[in-house]
Amino acid sequence: MKNTNKISFVLDQKIVDIDFDLLSPTTTVLNYLRSGPFHRGVKEGCAEGDCGACTLALGELQEDGSIRYKAIDSCLVFLPQLHGKQLITVENLSSKAETIEQLHPVQKAMVESNGSQCGYCTPGIIMSLFALYKNENKPTRESIDDALTGNLCRCTGYKPIIEAASASCAHHSQDQFTLNEPAIAALLRQIQQLDDEKKLVHQNQVYFLPTRLRQAIRIRQSNPRALLISGSSDVALRVTKKHEVLPEILDISSLKDLKHFSISENAVTLGAGLSLEFIRTQVRDVLPALFDTLSVFGSRQIRNVATLGGNLGSASPIGDTLPILMAYGAAVVLYGPQGTREVLIKDFIVGYRKTVIKPDELIAAVIVPIPMDEMHIKWYKISKRKDLDISTVSGGFGLRVSDGVVSEIVLAYGGMAAQTKRADKTEAFLLGKPWSREVVEEAMLILYNEFEPLTDARASAEMRKISARNLLLKFWSETNTQKVVAS
Ligand SMILES: Cc1cc2nc3c(=O)[nH]c(=O)nc-3n(C[C@H](O)[C@H](O)[C@H](O)COP(=O)(O)OP(=O)(O)OC[C@H]3O[C@@H](n4cnc5c(N)ncnc54)[C@H](O)[C@@H]3O)c2cc1C
Ligand code: FES
Ligand code: FES
Numbered sequence: 001m002k003n004t005n006k007i008s009f010v011l012d013q014k015i016v017d018i019d020f021d022l023l024s025p026t027t028t029v030l031n032y033l034r035s036g037p038f039h040r041g042v043k044e045g046c047a048e049g050d051c052g053a054c055t056l057a058l059g060e061l062q063e064d065g066s067i068r069y070k071a072i073d074s075c076l077v078f079l080p081q082l083h084g085k086q087l088i089t090v091e092n093l094s095s096k097a098e099t100i101e102q103l104h105p106v107q108k109a110m111v112e113s114n115g116s117q118c119g120y121c122t123p124g125i126i127m128s129l130f131a132l133y134k135n136e137n138k139p140t141r142e143s144i145d146d147a148l149t150g151n152l153c154r155c156t157g158y159k160p161i162i163e164a165a166s167a168s169c170a171h172h173s174q175d176q177f178t179l180n181e182p183a184i185a186a187l188l189r190q191i192q193q194l195d196d197e198k199k200l201v202h203q204n205q206v207y208f209l210p211t212r213l214r215q216a217i218r219i220r221q222s223n224p225r226a227l228l229i230s231g232s233s234d235v236a237l238r239v240t241k242k243h244e245v246l247p248e249i250l251d252i253s254s255l256k257d258l259k260h261f262s263i264s265e266n267a268v269t270l271g272a273g274l275s276l277e278f279i280r281t282q283v284r285d286v287l288p289a290l291f292d293t294l295s296v297f298g299s300r301q302i303r304n305v306a307t308l309g310g311n312l313g314s315a316s317p318i319g320d321t322l323p324i325l326m327a328y329g330a331a332v333v334l335y336g337p338q339g340t341r342e343v344l345i346k347d348f349i350v351g352y353r354k355t356v357i358k359p360d361e362l363i364a365a366v367i368v369p370i371p372m373d374e375m376h377i378k379w380y381k382i383s384k385r386k387d388l389d390i391s392t393v394s395g396g397f398g399l400r401v402s403d404g405v406v407s408e409i410v411l412a413y414g415g416m417a418a419q420t421k422r423a424d425k426t427e428a429f430l431l432g433k434p435w436s437r438e439v440v441e442e443a444m445l446i447l448y449n450e451f452e453p454l455t456d457a458r459a460s461a462e463m464r465k466i467s468a469r470n471l472l473l474k475f476w477s478e479t480n481t482q483k484v485v486a487s
Contacts, residue, residue, distance in 0.1 A: 005200055007083035008191045012092065013180065015187055018079055020200040025207035026239050026246055029074040029082060030054045033089065041090035041123040047075045047240040049233060049302055050388060052151030055124035057131050059086030061188040067181050070304040071131035076236040077305065080200060080209050081253055084192045086184055090123040093130060095176040104175060106133050109168035117155035125151045129165050137172045149387045150299025207249045213257040217337055219250050221360045226250040228362060230273055231305035234314050258309065258364060266370055272309025272363040279308060287368060289377040293324045296381055299388045309363040315353045322349065322420035323396030324379045326412035330368045336361035352418035375400050376479040380471045391415050392458040393467040397475045406430045416451040416468055425450050440476040444469045
């Protein structure tokens with residue numbers, strides 16, 4: 001194993017090396033930049049992915065040699081996750097024509113639309129707009145809103161910021177990043193050519209950064225206490241909020257083997273290391289209910305790093321992808337020393353934050369069957385606010401009605417038990433019965449008594465039981481084909 005105890009990335013158009021003799025590998029990108037003098041535009045608001053004041057852009061080299069830019073919350077990204085990438089801060093956006101500083105089009109538009117008052121949020125908003133500018137020409141209002149979901153501004157109000165987004169992204173011209181792209185791509189290739197697995201050691205911490213799946217499994221076998229991380233959007237909070245020192249980390253975010261995506265006639269295969277934002281953009285037509293789920297999942301900054309493997313691996317009872325994948329009847333592909341094995345997602349979770357993953361395995365992929373035409377799949381999320389909030393109660397529901405009766409039903413709930421759980425008794429009652437309002441109202445009574453949820457800060461047990469019951473009625477009203485005649 002080559003171990004230089006360093007990682008390298010591009011910043012200010014130069015290769016920067018970070019030496020972990022000096023820094024902890026769980027230093028966040030935000031804290032690293034704020035501890036130096038040149039990149040202090042980035043701000044800390046919450047240190048938990050909620051405010052977007054720390055938003056930066058990452059440039060990632062694509063197979064065709066181009067660079068793809070994405071906004072990230074730098075408070076949740078550890079330094080080694082920058083390896084082989086370009087880091088772009090608000091200080092990098094303006095350019096110089098002769099001696100005159102030229103603002104980037106998104107900065108200019110923010111000035112012209114009066115999109116900033118106190119300015120604390122502004123650098124983060126600029127970076128989100130920059131990523132939008134680089135990825136979309138004439139974005140829809142839906143896309144602008146989504147790009148800004150992860151940025152809170154409490155002074156200006158969003159109208160001028162949205163105007164700035166529309167104005168700057170409406171007439172695309174080449175910016176300095178387009179012009180510099182070949183040079184930056186050459187630097188990134190230079191870093192990546194030297195790539196081998198890394199073992200970064202700092203005092204009492206060790207951080208493994210493998211580049212191949214087999215290496216990852218070998219490290220998992222020899223370091224059973226190493227905490228697996230992928231996007232780190234869950235795990236980083238242990239460092240930023242609980243101030244834990246994580247002694248051993250196995251970072252699998254560089255494993256290309258986990259980023260496979262394919263669509264066949266019958267199924268979509270999603271690599272566990274794919275970002276949720278990538279998946280969202282690919283599945284709109286083929287798995288629309290998964291698209292709906294991911295459209296109200298965190299923010300664009302969170303989805304740009306958070307992975308499907310991480311959401312399933314966290315096994316949270318309010319994790320959003322579990323119920324909807326249960327409704328689709330998906331299977332989880334696990335990889336370990338003996339190769340791969342498939343587990344149906346209904347058998348994957350076995351208790352509070354417990355899965356069937358063995359200590360030397362990891363999630364490699366998820367296979368989602370493409371539903372036949374007559375299958376209805378829907379996703380519902382109840383949370384205190386629509387955007388950037390985790391579920392109070394969620395439902396992933398599937399239904400097939402054949403010859404006038406229910407022939408297949410899945411009612412998978414999040415937030416109703418210690419684990420994502422199907423309403424077995426209610427499903428059994430509905431099977432073979434007509435999908436009518438009368439039958440569904442009887443089923444709602446069974447459902448109300450089927451779960452004993454918790455009361456917590458998000459909701460009382462009673463509110464959860466009522467919500468779960470009413471979601472079934474909503475599902476019926478959105479899927480019953482009987483015409484309602486207005487009286
Ligand atoms: C601001 C904010 C908003 C959020 N919003 C939502 C939301 O709307 N809905 C929601 O469900 N969650 C939400 N989350 C939680 C989190 O973003 C998701 O659970 C995310 O999918 C985790 O993915 P990750 O790759 O970042 O996981 P990580 O933090 O890297 O890992 C999470 C867990 O999964 C395990 N793991 C990671 N990859 C694998 C693998 N391949 N195989 C086995 N185990 C693995 C890790 O060991 C760890 O225990 C939010 C988090 C934040 C900070
Ligand atoms: S500091 Fe608030 S999202 Fe990072
Ligand atoms: S300008 Fe003050 S919070 Fe946005």
